[in-house]
Amino acid sequence: MAEKLVLIDGNSIAYRAFFALPLLNNDKGVYTNAVYGFTTMLLKILEEDNPDHMLVAFDAGKTTFRHKTYEEYKGGRQKTPPELSEQFPVLKELLDAFEIKHYQLDQFEADDIIGTLATQAKDSNYDVKVISGDKDLLQLVSEKVKVSLTKKGITNVDTYDPDFLMEKMEIRPDQVIDLKALMGDSSDNIPGVPGVGEKTAVKLLKQFDKLETIYEQLDDVSGKKLKEKLENHKKEAFMSKELVTIEQKAPVEVGLEDLKYNDYEPQKVASVFRDLGFQSLISRVAVNEDGDPGQESPKDWEEIEVTVLSELPADIITGEEAVVVEMLHENYHASPIVGISIVNSKGNYFISIEDAKNCEEFVNWVQDSSKEKWVFDAKRTLVALRRHGMVLRGAAFDLLLASYLINPAENNHDIPAISHRMNERAVRYDEEVYGKGAKMKVPDDQAVMQEHITRKAKVLFKLKESMEAQLKENEQYNLYKDLEMPLALILGDMEHGGVQVDVKRLQDMGDELDHRLTDIKKEIYDLAGEEFNLNSPKQLGPILFEKLNLPVIKKTKTGYSTSADVLEQLQDEHEIIEKILLFRQLGKLKSTYIEGLLKVVNRDTSKIHTRFNQALTQTGRLSSIEPNLQNIPIRLEEGRKIRQAFVPSKENWVMFASDYSQIELRVLAHIAQDEKLITAFKEGKDIHTQTASEVFDKSPEEVTSQMRRQAKAVNFGIVYGISDYGLSQSLGITRKEAKSFIEKYLSSYPGVKEYMSESVQEAKRLGYVTTFMNRRRYLPEINSRNFNQRSFAERTAMNTPIQGSAADVIKKAMIDLDNRLKQEHLQARMLLQVHDELILEAPEEELDKLKQIVPEVMEKTVALDVPLEVDYSFGPSWYDAK
Template identity: 70%
Template structure:
């Protein structure tokens, strides 16, 4: 077997990957775009090159031995964005998971490590491949060394051999050093000779072979200015040659024998990919082996399968589980009931329970406390069967969520496992999953449901004790549980949809799409599949000769972020972008909404996720009504189809104005920010005045736009790089902007510093209502992980407190409507707004009590402000 040495320039590749891919982060918020790009390249290298020896070399720091020659070496480079620098430790950890060696050496660069090892490879008859984005590496090309240089991004590679260099560049590898000495390199701040570019340098080297000979024949050089520059900058030229020359005898402490590569361990790498969220890459490393998990032995359990429900079964402090198989409980039938109390454990079949007056009487008796798993789901399931459950005293699902908001599984078996009660199987083990999911025989079903109910019964007191210890019991009892019952009623009620209006919009969108299609074909000069990147790419980048920004393994990238950069290049691009937006509206929102409308009621019954986000914010699914696009008119108009359930009723929408900024003002207690809200100033205009040091009438729309971006971004720990991207300004301008913001609002800066220190001390942060978010990563030695935790510490008290306030407002408003004996009811919660429906005659009282309840639900040191609109549809109420 031939010996194959692959050497990768780590800094160069990860840098290129970062700028080639949009910013990505995994579910922990860790930036991963550069690591992802690097990893996809690495997998391809392993597949294609099959190395026997492999090393990724990194630069050790900013200072190298070259700085003693020229202290301005690499001077003027912009600071590496924190979003990139945070990814270096992650990349190195992933290389460890690959079992790939990585190395760096103080005072030396990755180039020098690679140059030294490639020289060793020559002496030991290795076939050497070098991967880099830096053409300085071309000086290492030889009969045994091939250099792969990334072109645009990281997927397009150019392979350089000696013959290819002569053919493409008209010079040999040895002459690269002399060429660069004459040209200089602005990216590394290497001076070279002024006025000498690639064309002139190539001509001189072709004619005289070396830099030395150029100067030996200086009198023969044509061009007075060129000769003058060469003469005046001879010292710079020879210094530049020294700077660009890779040191192939660096004092590295590793040898080729230390970097053998025997492949990766699939389970270890799979775990790393899952942690990073690289699920799409798992199939590229899978060996097809499934690991069968060991099942625990279940202890005996005693219970009764009830044939008739009697009053004597209920002692007044029951644990109840309503078993429903399937993710969407709005579409699932009840599969049975588990009831456990001090007297015994019971399984009641659906048919027996729902036909029993004793069961209904008990369920609706508010004086009989009931401890349940998922109060909202329980309420919806029973309301569908004409039972309005009362007296819910504990919700295990919500308690687990408050205690462990970072956990993504709050099912009873998962909670039991975390709390040492492992005597219940996971649902998948009992029911199967996917197409194989089915209800087992009665005895097995009954035992599983009773085991789950018993786990709830046994753990209830322990979970309440933990909540009390955390000072979160009130949060559960006074906020989350009352809200769960309100959300249950909202889900059951649903929102009416004008089907004919949706269908009419669909016809209109199809017409728009057809017209756009013809316009695109005309601009392209031919018909093709617009939705096919393989067909669209050649049209744009070959036929229309637009600049190809990014290439993938399968051809040209036509992703939205690529097309957005080309909008000014050709009129076909805006039409393509609009075509895609309208296409998504048609498929996802018009056709998607029509699929989930209940035909008997013409209503949509979305599900509100109360225990999903770590900040406490609600989200909705099946369908997601919080995500209807409103940036384009066609998207906004979809809201026209959401109408009141009754004739002569209206939709009333009340929206908190800048609630997160008001919460920030309260928590940070910044004097300027508090005063601005108390004086009801436009906060973005005020920020622009403070940051730009101008009077109100001098604030331009662009100044206000920039101030708005900082206001909303600053508390999330936005960096100068992030702000520069969102505002399309330089990083230096963005940095100055952030510094001026903090100078204007020192209380905000102090808050951000204090909350990070508090999180490091306590291990968590809290909202106004004591919701916790644990941040164990805040003391991590991994810079990337730690930085995300710090940003989260700054953001969570604000975003979470805003979520708490909206939830409390929903509860207060719900009971106020009942106290006033109004027919008005809350339909939806979408971000910072509440959507109601009500009879027209109740409009005047709604105008008074809705803002009043929302603005006074909690007392802050700045006023809360609510704006409202109303109309015959959700669209009209905006």
């Protein structure tokens, strides 16, 4: 059987991959879409063709020997986008990992390298496959040389042999250069004969066979105009033929034996895939003996010796320990601890939770603030240990928070994922040890689990220094050490303490909503003149659009659309619409919030223990889950009343709520240094009335409530990066009107306009934007050629410093307030953070003190050029405290 050689046109395939796929980038901000597309094609070739020899040929530069013939060769071609240019070195590194030869030759193109090697291989009886997106290479087609041209995307190709070429294009391989000579090629700026297209060229070649014969027998060409074109552009035609002819005797310095391909090392390629973020491709290259995909073989790892402890000898503690408290499930409030690993410079240790909590030395060590603990997720660790009566002190490093600040766009910050990004790979992914989802369980072999948890702690111990160094290099160490770390422990205490819930009140609310829903349903049936399934669009649609003859806004494949946006457009058409919308809103309140909250109340304590996500949002804002207490709808009075069920945990205590007034707009005024905004806030003016006055050119006294509402939407729209389309939807006006509002706003506040422009330019220069406290948000799409991606990145560049800085302020206020409550020896404690609001509970006798210190602390937490303003209220429930 003949040897098989595969030759790939590197520039052509990378170029096509780049434009076929959306811009992708890995966690380091490196663009990877061209590399990814190229890789999918490469894997397909290796799987299907199993080549004996391989080469990827690249162009060496802009100038080639063809430019001596025609200076304008490839002239006018657009400059290669920098997002593509920067991927070629990455692509070559990937080829090195695959151990595939790549080559370029000064003054020659990839086509010439391929043509020369294909000819040599054909003469040596090799079977050759050429892969490209360039039809010029079809001139190489023969019985021994097949050319695969990309069609749609990258992996979809047409493979040409002489028969298929004749069937597809009605020419022989040797006529390809004549075809191109006649029709030219605008992509390479090859002139050809103006006015001669592919059909005419094929017709001429069928009649005359080749270019030379056409000109020898020019009088036999039919058509006066065609004859004139050929005659007038003879020089261009022959020059074009010379330009498109591939050089098959280029001075290539690699021989066929140099191209020998002996397959790749799976783990080496998998490692590169992980660095590039190609998780979906890992399973295609790396499979261990035990069948687990994409993981380096444990037999190649450094062996570790795990000492299983039943107590904690004092002589093994150094004061700098990496600690992993392992739980299988995300909900660590309910998940049991399956083991604890401690790694330090002396060794690797494992202890069960039962032995740990019964060991006085262990408990004392956990609670000794002078002994440093390096942990993964200090908040999670604190909550888990508090459940067993231990208070974590001395947490000096948090791998989760460090990783989050360094890579805020990354969505996986568990220890194996972090370690792989940091090239410390000797630890399995959790699912390989415990299984996935509902199937997660402790392995039967305890030694496997003990080693896995200890390997995690060992990785943590190794990475601490390099992670801190990167934070310092990014000027984020203070953000990490002074803000996020202390906040994690405060949030842990808040989570552990939970919020008291009046279960009976919640249940009564559910009953009240049931009665309301029944009444509204009856009213809807009366208006419709019949009963039907309100939750069925198939039944609701005909009622609205056929029986009641309302205008049809939108149709779907299955009938009429009855989505919320459609119904909102119909509100003025019939009173039934408003009732249907209310029915849906109240139904969601009952199912999502009343029933949802009842499901997560702790039966023993009647408390809800929400979990705060500290390492999730790219703006730095906190969010909460299970349940999401930041998302209880309060626009409807029925939704607001849900807060009545959140009450103090002790008798004669009250709920105390304090929130920042318009903090984002105050931050904007400070960042933008806009004189009008700063003056308005300093003078205590209503900022929305002030903006309406500017935008509508009215005195403040002339501003109507409608004008103020529109100005408010513009104010907050600027903060959240709203577009004219978004504002038009928000206000129910045309895009033209919305655009006019935004333009008037920016002309009224020139400092804001300048800030927005500068923030975009800064993002383009650096690739990221920062907040007050140097939190970063990376924006690789800021230089994208794709308008939508670039526009989103530009809006994000404008609003992230505002939203992120506001988040920094609130986080710092929480730390300052926690410190102050302790200094004053108050019993009051923070329960929740909801956007710009802090909710506390406190004894009634501490109210006067809270009224003084809470606003004082929150307003002085940072010094801005405008005053921070805090409102507070209190009462027997969260509802009454607002």
